[in-house]
Structure formats: structure tokens, C-alpha cells
Amino acid sequence: MSGTSQPQDLELIKELELILDSCTLELTPVDEVWPNLYIGNVAVAQNRKTLNKLGITHVLNAAHSKQGSIGDQSFYGDSCVYFGIPAEDSDRFDLSENFKPAAAFIHKALKSKDGKVLVHCIMGMSRSATLVLAYLMLRQRFILRDALKHIVQKRPIYPNKSFLSLLLKLDQQLTFKRRLCPLL
Numbered sequence: 576m577s578g579t580s581q582p583q584d585l586e587l588i589k590e591l592e593l594i595l596d597s598c599t600l601e602l603t604p605v606d607e608v609w610p611n612l613y614i615g616n617v618a619v620a621q622n623r624k625t626l627n628k629l630g631i632t633h634v635l636n637a638a639h640s641k642q643g644s645i646g647d648q649s650f651y652g653d654s655c656v657y658f659g660i661p662a663e664d665s666d667r668f669d670l671s672e673n674f675k676p677a678a679a680f681i682h683k684a685l686k687s688k689d690g691k692v693l694v695h696c697i698m699g700m701s702r703s704a705t706l707v708l709a710y711l712m713l714r715q716r717f718i719l720r721d722a723l724k725h726i727v728q729k730r731p732i733y734p735n736k737s738f739l740s741l742l743l744k745l746d747q748q749l750t751f752k753r754r755l756c757p758l759l
């Protein structure tokens with residue numbers, strides 16, 4: 576995974592980090608960041624009582640198979656639909672290959688009857704937040720800057736620089752496609 580090398584991209588990343596730094600909220604175990612869409616940490620994901628209380632029907636684990644992150648369909652049984660992505664919070668990991676499948680899972684879940692989705696990783700700040708931002712961009716037509724501003728009003732997040740550059744690339748692709756075809 577190569578980092579962004581273009582000077583204008585580095586400037587944009589700095590600008591995005593300023594938006595992230597503007598968040599004054601305290602980190603909590605779980606927050607609703609979009610109607611029926613939650614970002615949380617691994618402790619929440621592993622607490623069936625809390626999930627039940629929140630009405631969570633779908634769990635997207637962005638730290639699937641990582642130490643300390645148990646979770647698979649058998650853990651949740653019939654109570655939740657599970658989707659696991661074995662992502663690493665590292666600048667060498669290309670999370671972008673999971674943007675569309677994660678966005679599709681979230682979208683389908685939110686469209687289902689009483690669908691509520693928890694997207695989590697270990698802390699609920701980088702991997703999970705990146706996938707929720709991608710969802711907002713791909714399915715809710717947000718531009719990256721606006722998606723970040725929206726989320727930081729609900730939860731402190733901090734995608735790593737590499738994930739920010741992948742989101743920036745997605746933002747540029749979507750902007751280009753929408754210029755060509757405004758219906759997209």
C-alpha cells in the first residue's frame with residue numbers, strides 16, 4: 576500500500592485531519608452516527624445484552640479474526656446478522672477493497688425491517704469509522720469533507736493517514752463519476 580505522494584493530496588489529508596481534530600466529544604463505547612447506524616468498540620460488540628438493548632440486528636466487524644476480537648455468526652446466533660472483515664489498522668492494509676461490500680451490507684441492513692447496524696473494530700475509531708465514512712459517500716452521496724464533519728458531531732474518530740488517503744481517492748473517483756453522470 577503506497578501512501579499519497581502528491582503534494583495537493585498531502586494538503587488535503589492535513590485539512591481532513593483538522594476536521595477530525597475539531598471533535599470535542601469524549602470517546603464512548605458506542606454512538607449512533609447516522610439513523611440506526613452505530614460505531615462502537617469491541618466490548619460493545621461482544622456484549623449481547625447491550626446489543627439487544629440497542630436493538631442491533633446487524634454487526635459489521637472491521638477487526639475480524641484479530642486478537643481480542645471474537646466474533647462470527649455462531650457467536651451472534653439468530654440475534655444478529657454478522658459480517659467480518661479481517662482488516663488491520665496499518666498503513667500497509669488496503670481497506671478500500673472492502674468499501675463496496677461493507678457499504679452494501681450496511682445499506683441492505685438499514686433497509687431491512689427494524690434494521691440497526693453496529694460497525695466496530697477494537698476501539699471504534701479507525702477501521703470501523705473508515706467503513707462508515709465510505710458508506711456515507713457511496714450510498715448517501717456525501718463528499719468526504721461533509722461525511723467527516725457529520726461523524727465528528729456524533730463520535731470522535733481518527734482513521735489513520737493511509738485510510739484517509741483511500742477515502743480521498745474514493746471521494747475523487749465519485750466526484751469525477753458524478754460530473755460525468757449526475758444521477759450516480
